[in-house]
Amino acid sequence: MDELLRNPVFVSHALAAAASVSLGTTLTYPLDTIKTLIQVGATSSKQLTTSQVLGRVESLSGYSGLYRGFTWLTLGRVTSVGARFGVYEILTAYYKDGRIDNNVYVSEALLAGMAAGAVESFLNSPFEMIMLRKQVTSAVPISSSSSNSATKHMVTPVISRLLPGFVPDKVALDRTVSLLSVLSSKNHNMANALRNYPWTITGSGKPPSATDVKRPIDIIKLEGLRAMWRGLRGGIARDSVFGGIFFGSWQFLHLRMLDWKAVGMDPPPETNDEIGPLSPLAVSLAAGFSGSLAGAVSHGFDTSRTRSQCIVLPRYLAMERKLLKWKRPGNWFERLTGIHPADRKVLFRGISLRTARCGLASFILVGSYFLSVEHLVAKS
Structure with a gap:
């Protein structure tokens, strides 16, 4: 060589x-x-x-x-x-x-x-x-900085590790909470608790968009090598x-x-x-x-x-x-x-x-x- x-x-x-x-x-x-x-x-x-x-x-x-x-x-x-x-x-x-x-x-x-x-x-x-x-x-379209900051404040560390850079569907989460409202629960902050589960993060199991997972590190973390x-x-x-x-x-x-x-x-x-x-x-x-x-x-x-x-x-x-x-x-x-x-x-x-x-x-x-x-x- x-x-x-x-x-x-x-x-x-x-x-x-x-x-x-x-x-x-x-x-x-x-x-x-x-x-x-x-x-x-x-x-x-x-x-x-x-x-x-x-x-x-x-x-x-x-x-x-x-x-x-x-x-x-x-x-x-x-x-x-x-x-x-x-x-x-x-x-x-x-x-x-x-x-x-x-x-x-x-x-x-x-x-x-x-x-x-x-x-x-x-x-x-x-x-x-x-x-x-x-x-x-x-x-x-590129999301504004205000919406990004609000999203970062709303998303928990568990979600950020599972779906890096993804914006959760707030409407889907609210509908999920309303469906479960008939059940008695001691957890009054049910919406934040549901965000810890990957099958409710995206709403009806829908994966994030390709524009949210475009960096090599994000692709490997979420989808694997x-x-x-x-x-x-x-x-x-x-x-x-x-x-x-x-x-x-x-x-x-x-x-x-x-x-x-x-x-x-x-x-x-x-x-x-x-x-x-x-x-x-x-x-x-x-x-x-x-x-x-x-x-x-x-x-x-x-x-x-x-x-x-x-x-x-x-x-x-x-x-x-x-x-x-x-x-x-x-x-x-x-x-x-x-x-x-x-x-x-x-x-x-x-x-x-x-x-x-x-x-x-x-x-x-x-x-x-x-x-x-x-x-x-x-x-x-």
Whole structure:
């Protein structure tokens, strides 16, 4: 490892990759925020538009709200995207071993991309969870300081440990007290006593909103450490499909461009290495088209994962499901990929935004990587 860190070529490629991922994330992050808000706010009878989401974010958080959670996604993508390309290169190196033409078939690129996408999903899941919670916060009104101070005075220490940052439903508590008023009790302050029990805190067992549980420490305290990987089934399905389609279509376009470049060469090249490298612009355009195609095909899984990560599931409810052997709803495909049956009619909301974001991010990532490597290597 020390030898790699001392190698200027390896360091140049690592710096170029990190800078490319950061640049692509920066330029396309507003599209991701709008896409997320459309997915979360959609119902079977209501479809939010881009202008509606932009107007709400601008009125509540300003245009800076479009970059809520940007730091977390950048940290996650620098690691996960690097793992995606690293796993892909390792697997394709195994495929190419012993071949004269040093070529990878489209089917092999598809399988290697699916495996690379699964690794990427696992590494990026905690960062994506925090990012989504912060993105949703940008479209939710911020409570005033007076109401916050009143809430802190009203909430007991037990509640603050069970549901950090949650505002109790006063109406639900009053109704509970009225239902129990026929019982004789020596405790005259029954409302404060009921607030010590988690099943009456939220009113009818309703969990708090995702905007109340958005910090990593709050998520771990209330939902447990495993909640950072909630929706992992949908994430693996999404990123596996994305990785397979992305690398498979990119390799297909790469081979077709090599064939087109080889037309008219005399003598005809026997291997792809004799054709020579393609221009960075052509490779970047091919990557952008592949990213758009992969984003469109995997969008349904992305919607399902996004909506599942915005649901707050306290640990005691998760434990009840485990003890009662709760069965996932839906058919076998929905259970395998983590799609909830209630989301069937909203799976393709925001697909145009994700298609544009994935295509633009892939084009910027590959193009800036080639430019950075050329500049750094020439400088070194």
